[in-house]
Amino acid sequence: MRLFALVLFCCTAVIAAAQGALVTQAEGAAVFARTEQAMRTVLEMKAQLPAFPSGASVLGREQILKRLDEMVMLAEPKFKFTPPKVRFIPSLVTLKSPAARQLAEKLVVLGFVDKAGSLVGSKADGLTVAEFGDAIGYFITRLAEMTHTPTRKFSPYLMPPGGG
Numbered sequence: 001m002r003l004f005a006l007v008l009f010c011c012t013a014v015i016a017a018a019q020g021a022l023v024t025q026a027e028g029a030a031v032f033a034r035t036e037q038a039m040r041t042v043l044e045m046k047a048q049l050p051a052f053p054s055g056a057s058v059l060g061r062e063q064i065l066k067r068l069d070e071m072v073m074l075a076e077p078k079f080k081f082t083p084p085k086v087r088f089i090p091s092l093v094t095l096k097s098p099a100a101r102q103l104a105e106k107l108v109v110l111g112f113v114d115k116a117g118s119l120v121g122s123k124a125d126g127l128t129v130a131e132f133g134d135a136i137g138y139f140i141t142r143l144a145e146m147t148h149t150p151t152r153k154f155s156p157y158l159m160p161p162g163g164g
Helices: 002-016 025-042 061-078 098-110 129-146
Strands: none
Touching: 025 061, 025 129, 061 098, 061 129
């Protein structure tokens, strides 16, 4: 429930900014700091990541992917299961550097990044406020899914047909 509140907060905060503008490093740093703080609180973790660079320049997609990967590695000890892999479609990826493409593939296969989302498929180097909010929401949703123990009572994909 607390992670849902975090998703709602992050999306609301991000959407409240200018709709067509690209997210700056300062805005990204604020969202990443709050997301990481919520992760540490909810998952009861003591470790933390180094501060994200803050500035007026546009937050690049490769920077976002790197930070999301760091957050995955931070939370990995709290994962309760390994979900089925998501199919990666290389033709949808527009990232230029091989390292960024490899990182995108890793996060897509694990389900932390949308395989057809703007984070991997946008033509611009940065993301708009709405696109960044979608990427963070997608990430937090998968994080919440992987850090709880699945049960037939609360996990729809484990429920028998008819929901009974």
